[in-house]
Amino acid sequence: MSWNEAFADHYDEWSAGMTADIAFYVELASRADGPLVELAIGNGRVAIPVAQATGQPVIGVDTSPRMLEQAMIRAAAAGVRLELREADMRELRLDQPAALIYCPFRALLHLNTWADRRRVFERVAASLQPGGRFAWNAFVFDHHTAADLDGTRQLGPVPHTIRYAVGDNRIDLVRDDGAVSSLWWATKNEWLGLLDVADLELEALHGGFAGEPFTEDSREYVFVARRPHGAYSGRYIRSSAEARIRLDTRFPAFPDVPRRWLGRG
Numbered sequence: 001m002s003w004n005e006a007f008a009d010h011y012d013e014w015s016a017g018m019t020a021d022i023a024f025y026v027e028l029a030s031r032a033d034g035p036l037v038e039l040a041i042g043n044g045r046v047a048i049p050v051a052q053a054t055g056q057p058v059i060g061v062d063t064s065p066r067m068l069e070q071a072m073i074r075a076a077a078a079g080v081r082l083e084l085r086e087a088d089m090r091e092l093r094l095d096q097p098a099a100l101i102y103c104p105f106r107a108l109l110h111l112n113t114w115a116d117r118r119r120v121f122e123r124v125a126a127s128l129q130p131g132g133r134f135a136w137n138a139f140v141f142d143h144h145t146a147a148d149l150d151g152t153r154q155l156g157p158v159p160h161t162i163r164y165a166v167g168d169n170r171i172d173l174v175r176d177d178g179a180v181s182s183l184w185w186a187t188k189n190e191w192l193g194l195l196d197v198a199d200l201e202l203e204a205l206h207g208g209f210a211g212e213p214f215t216e217d218s219r220e221y222v223f224v225a226r227r228p229h230g231a232y233s234g235r236y237i238r239s240s241a242e243a244r245i246r247l248d249t250r251f252p253a254f255p256d257v258p259r260r261w262l263g264r265g
Contacts, residue, residue, distance in 0.1 A: 001088065002110045008066035011043050013157030021104050021137060022046055024209040024222065028054045028135055035059060037127070039089040039120070040107030044071035044082060048150035051080035059083045061092065090119045097129035103136040109183040111171070117186070121198035128227040134200060137209075137222045141169075141185040145219075148161030182202055188214075191223060200225040 007014065022045070029036050029050045041060030048071075051058050060082050062068050068084050075082045087093075089103070089110075101124050105261075111117050124134045148166045150164040159176040171183045188205075195202055203226050207218030214221070 002112060002180075002182040002184075003064055004170060004179045004181045005064060005066050006175060006177065007173075008043075008064060008070065010157040011070065012045075015042075015045055015105060016157075018198060020104050020209040022049050024041065025102050025104055025135065026050050027101055028102065028224070029054050029058075032099035032133065034129055034132065035094070035096060037061065037092075037094065037098045037101040039092070039101065039103040039124075040105070040110070041071055041082070041084070042105070042107075044066045044074045046102075046104045047071065047082055048075055048080055049080050051075070051082060052078065057081040057083050059085065059094070059098075061085050061087050061089055063088055068246045090116060090123065092120070092123040092127055094127045097132060098127055099129055099132050101128060101132070101134050106183065108136055109185060110136055110181075112182070112184045114190070117194055118197055121194045122199065124229055125198040125200050130227055130229045132222055133203065133226045135224045136184065136221075138191070140219045140221060141187075142219055159217045188221065191221060197224050199228075201228050 021133065025046050026049050030053055032054075036050060036054065037055065037059045038050070039061050041047050041058070041062045047058040047060050057080070060068070060071060062071075062084075063086065065086060068086055071082055071084055092101075096172075108120065109119060111120065128134065130155075146164045146166065150180045151161065153159065153161045161174045161176075163172040163174060164170070165172065169184050169186070171185070173181045173183075174244065202223070204224040205214045206212055206222040206224075207214040208220055209222055212218070214243075
């Protein structure tokens with residue numbers, strides 16, 4: 001994970017431009033019948049409204065002690081309960097399957113490799129009840145935006161410079177004090193490939209939080225996937241090692257190739 005603890009300072013200002021996602025995730029949570037889990041819960045910006053709307057606690061996972069401390073304070077002030085866990089989303093473990101797991105504010109982009117993202121998707125699939133949903137959002141890379149912003153210094157919320165490493169699919173946010181937080185973007189087909197290797201089904205891909213159709217002009221991926229009903233026993237694995245064993249057994253010559261590309265029905 002690329003999160004730098006220094007970015008916990010002024011987090012409300014960093015996230016001020018992302019507000020439409022709250023109603024989207026609240027609506028999904030309101031339709032969920034079972035435990036709710038937020039990956040990269042941060043300071044509870046989304047989880048607290050979800051807990052208020054549903055009347056049930058949200059299990060919140062984050063690697064940042066400072067963000068979890070903020071979430072605890074904010075939840076207490078709002079009179080809601082969050083079950084906060086300092087943990088890596090790549091090692092997600094739940095006591096019972098979830099009805100909804102969601103990861104807002106492009107937090108999956110802090111994972112810098114396909115293997116890291118695959119690990120998260122596999123852990124999510126293993127942690128969902130049949131019919132349970134996984135939702136997340138991420139920006140669409142726009143070369144026009146990259147050209148405009150690359151190398152520019154921004155004054156707020158704290159002075160920082162934006163740098164694009166296009167060959168590495170990476171954006172660095174570099175504070176004047178030297179703290180760096182990085183994001184690695186992914187294409188639509190990469191996201192769909194992750195669903196495939198985790199045996200999750202695409203339910204919806206929107207171009208915005210109001211349910212806009214995703215088009216070639218969209219600049220935000222808003223995904224909703226689900227664990228299928230009636231999955232055969234053992235389909236949802238507990239670790240990347242088990243996933244590799246399962247794939248090697250079924251397709252020994254192609255251990256890393258998604259099964260759909262190999263003609264799975």
